[in-house]
Amino acid sequence: MTATIPGYTFGTSQxxxxxxxxxxxxxxxxxxxxxxxxxRYLRMSAEVLRDQxxxxxxxxxxxxxxxxxxxxxxxxxxxxxxxxxxxxxxxKRFGQWVLDTAAxxxxxxxxxYQHEIGLRxxxxxxxxxxxxxxxxxxxxxxxxxLVYPITATLKPFLARKGHSAEEVKRMHQAWLKSVLLxxxxxxxxxxxxxxx
Amino acid sequence: MTATIPGYTFGTSQxxxxxxxxxxxxxxxxxxxxxxxxxRYLRMSAEVLRDQxxxxxxxxxxxxxxxxxxxxxxxxxxxxxxxxxxxxxxxKRFGQWVLDTAAxxxxxxxxxYQHEIGLRxxxxxxxxxxxxxxxxxxxxxxxxxLVYPITATLKPFLARKGHSAEEVKRMHQAWLKSVLLxxxxxxxxxxxxxxx
Numbered sequence: 286m287t288a289t290i291p292g293y294t295f296g297t298s299q300x301x302x303x304x305x306x307x308x309x310x311x312x313x314x315x316x317x318x319x320x321x322x323x324x325r326y327l328r329m330s331a332e333v334l335r336d337q338x339x340x341x342x343x344x345x346x347x348x349x350x351x352x353x354x355x356x357x358x359x360x361x362x363x364x365x366x367x368x369x370x371x372x373x374x375x376x377k378r379f380g381q382w383v384l385d386t387a388a389x390x391x392x393x394x395x396x397x398y399q400h401e402i403g404l405r406x407x408x409x410x411x412x413x414x415x416x417x418x419x420x421x422x423x424x425x426x427x428x429x430x431l432v433y434p435i436t437a438t439l440k441p442f443l444a445r446k447g448h449s450a451e452e453v454k455r456m457h458q459a460w461l462k463s464v465l466l467x468x469x470x471x472x473x474x475x476x477x478x479x480x481x
Numbered sequence: 482m483t484a485t486i487p488g489y490t491f492g493t494s495q496x497x498x499x500x501x502x503x504x505x506x507x508x509x510x511x512x513x514x515x516x517x518x519x520x521r522y523l524r525m526s527a528e529v530l531r532d533q534x535x536x537x538x539x540x541x542x543x544x545x546x547x548x549x550x551x552x553x554x555x556x557x558x559x560x561x562x563x564x565x566x567x568x569x570x571x572x573k574r575f576g577q578w579v580l581d582t583a584a585x586x587x588x589x590x591x592x593x594y595q596h597e598i599g600l601r602x603x604x605x606x607x608x609x610x611x612x613x614x615x616x617x618x619x620x621x622x623x624x625x626x627l628v629y630p631i632t633a634t635l636k637p638f639l640a641r642k643g644h645s646a647e648e649v650k651r652m653h654q655a656w657l658k659s660v661l662l663x664x665x666x667x668x669x670x671x672x673x674x675x676x677x
Contacts, residue, residue: 309622312550317626318633354508407676425672426505429625429665430513433658437514462629469625472668476621480603480671 290377292414294401295385296394303393303400304473304481310396317466323459324389330456331387333446338380344438346376355431358423371417386463396470403471410474425475428468436461486573488610490597491581492590499589499596500669500677506592513662519655520585526652527583529642534576540634542572551627554619567613582659592666599667606670621671624664632657 294300314320334341349355359375361368382402385395404410408422439460444453473481490496510516530537545551555571557564578598581591600606604618635656640649669677 313622313626315548316551316623317629352511355512422676425668425677426509426665427512429628429661429668430509432625432628433513433661437654458633465625465629469622472621472625475672475676477671477673480618481621 290381291374293378293381295381295398300394300398301401301404303396303470305396305400305470307393307396310391313466313469314391317462317469319459319462319466322455323462324391326452326455326459327387327389327463329448329452330443330460331384331389333443333448333456334383334387337442337445338383341383341439341442342376342380345379345435346372348434348438355427358420358427360420362418362420368417368419371412371415371419374415386460386467389463399467399470400473402467403474406471407474425472428471428475432461432464432468436464486577487570489574489577491577491594496590496594497597497600499592499666501592501596501666503589503592506587509662509665510587513658513665515655515658515662518651519658520587522648522651522655523583523585523659525644525648526639526656527580527585529639529644529652530579530583533638533641534579537579537635537638538572538576541575541631542568544630544634551623554616554623556616558614558616564613564615567608567611567615570611582656582663585659595663595666596669598663599670602667603670621668624667624671628657628660628664632660 349359356367359367359372385398405414406423406428411422412419436457440453440457443456443460448456545555552563555563555568581594601610602619602624607618608615632653636649636653639652639656644652
């Protein structure tokens with residue numbers, strides 16, 4: 286199925302290599318308190334979310350569409366209008382990102398692909414994957430701030446498959462840790478040399 | 482009382498000026514979903530936390546002390562040992578930061594002081610306030626990842642003064658939004674020119 290997602294290069298030689306080591310990743314996981322128990326709850330969330338991904342994306346895309354300062358990053362440089370092909374292509378990868386986050390392997394291929402995702406937000410590589418002429422850069426400031434709406438709107442979806450309140454809470458907290466970790470990794474291209 | 486905190490320059494001409502405008506801050510608040518209701522719950526948390534600040538700092542300092550890769554940033558360049566005077570001075574400001582976050586004015590003076598805090602984490606100004614010879618820079622990667630332990634360990638303290646589960650949850654969520662916003666602002670000195 287993932288072979289049908291344009292620009293999805295997870296686990297391939299086309300994805301960037303992360304500048305971080307496995308030891309770096311371990312220290313980041315320690316800092317954000319992401320442990321094996323969390324990985325177990327993330328995998329539990331995979332089963333919960335699998336058939337809800339499209340509905341979840343509707344919520345997230347609805348939030349972006351309702352905020353012109355966010356929709357801006359999907360608009361064309363020349364006409365300021367949303368670029369439909371770009372929104373569609375990103376949406377397919379965004380759905381796969383939900384499943385990849387929940388799969389929680391967090392190995393070298395995953396680490397590498399986080400760097401690729403960061404580059405695609407930054408002017409270094411934005412628009413290239415989909416060959417579109419959208420605005421050239423997503424401002425850094427919206428990466429960490431979007432952690433809240435993304436994870437808060439996820440929670441009701443986690444509660445829909447009959448899990449206990451404690452399990453829902455654990456899945457949600459594991460997601461929050463994971464998204465914080467990922468946004469940290471995606472920030473690499475934005476940060477001055479030597480400051481990361 | 483705040484006059485007795487060395488290096489606490491909130492609201493004074495000695496604090497940096499933020500490069501961001503009030504309009505920038507409004508868009509960030511919209512993105513992280515921080516609204517007037519959250520500010521009300523932050524102010525509720527001020528009453529809850531006021532007499533628990535030292536105990537809260539014990540938890541946070543305990544976390545740092547238990548993680549050598551974090552304690553590192555408080556150690557001396559020459560001997561690699563924790564710099565007691567630095568730890569003590571930061572702790573006083575850290576306690577005041579709890580009260581300032583809960584006061585939730587989020588006006589220009591607050592915005593300016595967030596920039597000052599960012600500079601003091603970054604090599605641009607680290608150690609200068611306290612005239613210490615500690616390691617010269619806090620790596621960017623530990624700013625967004627520390628959002629989780631800081632806010633998660635706060636939650637039990639919010640629950641200790643007899644508020645309803647809903648009120649505790651609301652205070653905690655408002656804190657999470659605020660800390661995400663603040664870490665975003667603190668990151669400014671780390672981000673490449675034009676990328677923020």
